[in-house]
Amino acid sequence: MDVKQKTIALIDALKSTCQAYGMGNDGNEYKIITQVFLYKFLNDKFGYEVKKISPKLASAEKWEVAYAEMSEDERWDILDSLSSDVPRLYPEHLISNLWNQQAKGDFDLIFDSTMTDIADKNMDIFSTQTTQRTKIPLFEKLTINVTDDAQRAPFARALVDKLVDFSFEEAFSQNYDFFAAIFEYLIKDYNTAGGGKYAEYYTPHSIAMIMARLLVGNATDLHNIECYDPSAGTGTLLMALSHQIGEDRCTIFAQDISQKSNKMLKLNLILNGLVSSLDHAIQGDTLVAPYHKSDDGQELRTFDYVVSNPPFNMDFSETREQIAAMPVRFWAGVPNVPKKKKTSMAIYTCFIQHVINSLKPNTGKGAIVVPTGFVTAKSGVESKILKHIVDEHIVYGCISMPSNIFANTGTNVSVLFFDNSRSAEKVVLIDASKMGEEYKDGNNQKRRLRDNEIDQIVDTFLNQEAVDDFSVAVTYDEIKEKKYSLAAGQYFDVKIEYVELSQEQFIARMRAYEESLQAYFSEGEKLQQEIMEQLKKVKYE
DSSP: OOHHHHHHHHHHHHHHHHHHTTOTTOTTHHHHHHHHHHHHHHHHHHHHHHHHHOHHHHHSSSHHHHHHHSOHHHHHHHHHHSOTTSOOOOGGGSHHHHHHTTTSTTHHHHHHHHHHHHHHHTTTTSOEEETTOOEEOSOOOOGGGSSSGGGHHHHHHHHHHHHTTOOSGGGGGSOHHHHHHHHHHHHGGGOOSTTSSSOOSOOOHHHHHHHHHHHHTTOOOOOSEEEEETTOTTSHHHHHHHHHHOGGGEEEEEEESOHHHHHHHHHHHHHTTOGGGGGGEEESOTTTSOOOBOTTSSSBOOBSEEEEOOOSSOOOTTTHHHHHTOTTTSTTOOOOOOSSOGGGOOTHHHHHHHHHHTBOTTTOEEEEEEEGGGGGOOSHHHHHHHHHHHHTTOEEEEEEOOTTOSSSOOOOEEEEEEETTOOOSEEEEEEOTTOSEEEEETTEEEEEOOHHHHHHHHHHHHTTOOBTTTEEEEEHHHHHHTTTOOOGGGGSOOOOOOOOOOHHHHHHHHHHHHHHHHHHHHHHHHHHHHHHHHHHHHHHO
């Protein structure tokens, strides 16, 4: 097997272990799977890096044994030479050390204390935080999720057994696409709307790539770029954007209310070499308490690129008044609380306003996923936002995506593109709703874009091409004439097919129509007679 297949096999083995100990589909299973996977990744990453620093470790038959036999000063010299994106591990932290202690009766306590000690000793760099600046450690105790005390030590042994016969070292030379695919596979079973308030929807890799490629465009001279997602979820949009820019040329800023998403985002950042951005990955309510502020703490911080796939409809009635009390931030208004169905509150409209507010003046660019119904809105907060982004020349593109492209919702979606330079003369509108191939996801029929279709969308958009029944480039005045609609289909030409016929051909075609009509009328009369006969029989009976 190649390293990708081996990695997937490891994930399956960890999930199987959780299931065997009664935690299949348990609410805490995702913590165990993601943290044990991350522990293994960091253990192997540490070994890979220290062997590059120390010839003694590189030549050792078992580097873990040689590392344990070193003096404390020797180990400190190695640790001081490590880059900041590699955790500092000691001999007692290594998987090999756990393996050697499995016979001990309190192995569950040893396992948990190892994980938490790694987290404590690497708290400064390898932690995220809440809006209240509470540090969220890298790891937490895991075996306590097993209800039966007597099963905790065997569970810890079973986890370690799965880790020892596999190494990530082959994967460290792999590129972003490898870890993007692995991450998607790793979290696919935990990527549901249940159990969290927002941002539990995983953005398809294809949409993330389209957004990233179109925002960055042909720009090559990029340095010290700041990227932000106010509804970051697991970080898919940010990872695609950072890869397009170059992970070493950008810093990631994120916020999301979901604890689950924050843990997965942390894993995603580490897998993709963005450890320095962990400190900017914030857990908390972006709309009520945005964490990322200007230096004076009075204004929102603004960014070079802002991306978002926010929740579309959700009950936020508990915080609605707090949000509405900030009219400068939410200049188009905040949805009212419906009397019957509170979950229909269009929370995404607040995120659109927040994204626009977070763009750097004159240079910031952004993209946000919205329900397709928004692009033709005629009333309410939606209509006010549409008019604003058109009148102010902020929007410069809109792509309507195929239906069923998201894993957990059948809502049709579109992607809006913003540019605070407001320099675009035309807006590119693309109808990609007929693209994609169908596939089965469990019992659900889904759709995904193929690589050539992604390229077609990107090339058409960047070149501002007009393609029959697919794309148009229209002026802002034309959009106003269409009552601010950003639906590409409303700008397509209605085509009438003209066919030249001779007099004989015309007469023959008219006769054919006449004969068809007569046949239809005859069939109708015959059917009517049959119905009348049936009615008579019913009457007599």
